[in-house]
Amino acid sequence: MQEQELLYLLMLHKMPGIGHINAKKLLQHFGSATALFQASTNDLKELDGIGSKRIKTLRDSAITKEAEDELNFIQSNNIKLSYFKDEDYPSRLKQCIDSPILLFSRGNINLKNKPVLSIVGTRQVTTHGIAFCEQLIEDLAPLNPVIVSGLAYGTDIVAHRAAIKFNLQTIACVAHGLNQIYPKVHQKYVSSIENNGGFFTDFCSDDTFDRNNFLSRNRIIAGLSEATIVIESAEKGGSLVTADIAHSYDREVFAVPGRPQDKFSKGCNMLIKQQKAQMITSAADLVYNLNWDIDTKKKNTQTQLFISLTDDEKLVVQKLTEIGKAEIDALSLVCGLPTHKLSSILLNLELGGLVRPLPGKQFEII
Template sequence: MQEQELLNLLMLQNLSGIGQINAKKLLQHFGSATSLFEADIKYLSTIDGIGEKRLKTLKDSSCLKEAEDELKFIKDNNIDVHYYKEEDYPSRLKQCIDSPILLFSRGNINLKNKPILSIVGTRQITSHGIAFCEQLISDLAPLEPVIVSGLAYGADIVAHKAAIDHNLQTVACLAHGLNQIYPKVHQKYVAAIENNGGFFTDFFSNSTFDRKNFLSRNRIVAGLSEATIVIESAEKGGSLVTADIAHSYDREVFAIPGRPQDKFSKGCNMLIKQQKAQMITSAADLVYFLNWDIETKKENKQTQLFLNLEGEEKLVFEKLKEIGKVEIDVLSLTTNLPTYKLASILMNLELSGHVRPLPGKQFEII
């Protein structure tokens, strides 16, 4: 992309009162941002949807300085810029009507042909929520998903850290420019995230912290992935906003159920009750609902981790060997393991090629 076109795109993205939907309409009409800004006022005034206020905004030269400053920041800091009409723009985000015309990134992000999951939840995540999130990512690790979140306290940082621990790509979506990290305490994770993943934002480096920025950031979190998982949430919160956005994008939404009296289960339970989210209790549920092809993943080197069976996996395998074809409920009774734990164990055994699922929630060894 030529520098002048990028400068004009930066101006267009940053113009107040235009918005990403109208910006795309204008780019479609003119073919480029340069042609748009070179058009005279008389011609602009004939275009449907451009009223006097927007016309004045488009001809406001004060935005040029901010765009020039941002272009300098991009060049000085080796920031990657992704234009929604180009191939390197995230494919799923491109499908969203309000996705930004420009997305800025830093790190080593590779989303091509990858399963992508967004994980969100309360900033006041409980020990139960932490354990579930860590176990979920651990169980999914052989499938090598990209884990997307917002780098916030609570569920976000738990998801990022778990992905790092399992050498998975993780992408943090920021509600500010790439010149800073918020919260500052999470600065210590920046290098690890950039080494195997990175950061996305559509905000300029001069952006100030504002509540509406975080709400806007949530559309990037929801738009990047094929599914959004809500770990824990109160009746109100940013994670529910992200879930609603994902639902509006016709993406899959999943929620972890909890006891009705638990404060941070109420939001998840509500999503399930309103049929905005599917209930999941294990990684196996997620694989089933998303219809992921785990057969091709059996050859993945990471599945070697499961070849030497120990503990509960060995117990389940030996019981299947003894009984033969069996339903999961019966297997739960004979092994004294709860079904939610069995589902996770059986998925690991399936990934490693030890067992196979059968109709009617039955399993048998291979």
């Protein structure tokens, strides 16, 4: 992209009162940002909804100076800028009507042909929520998903850390420009996140940080992913907003159920009750409901895999071989294993090409 067009796109991106939906309409009408800003006042007046105030903003030299400063910042700090019409713009985010016309990123992000999951939840995550989040990511690690979250306290940073621990890409979507980190205490994770993924934002470096920015940030978290998982939430909270946005994008939403009296289970239970989210109790639920394909080539190594199975995994294979297909609760009784542990075992066996899921949460030997 030519530098002049990039400068004009930054000017449009920074213009107050336009918004990403109207910006896309203007770009569609004129064909480019350069043509838009070089259009005559009479041509601009013919457009519905632009008005004299916005035309004046288009001519504002202060906006030009801000865009020039931002371009210098981008070029001096190894920031990547993705235009929503470019091939390297995240494909799922591109499908969202209010996706940003420009997306700023830094790090080593690669979303091509990869499953992408968003994990969100309360900032006051409980020990149960931490354990569930970490176990979920560990169990999903063989599928190599990209884990997206918001770098906030609590659930977000637990998800980022777990992804790094299991050598998965993780993307932190932030509510500010890439010249700062919020919260500052999470500065210590920046290097690890960039080495294992990176950062996304649609805020410029001179945008004033404001808590209202979180709503804009949340739509990117939801838009990047094929599914959003809510680990824990009170009756109100940012993670419920993200879930609502994901639901409005017609993306899958999952919520971890909990006891009705638990404060940070009420939001998840409500999402399930309102049928905005499916219940998730293990990684196997996610794999089954998203209909993720397991690599069939692994079937050729079943003999070698069986030798390396744990005793519990061998027990499950033996019982399924004896009784044929079985529903997970019945299999739990036959094997004498708790359901949550059995779900993890079945996922590992499925990844190894030894078992396959069937409708009704049943499984059988391949």
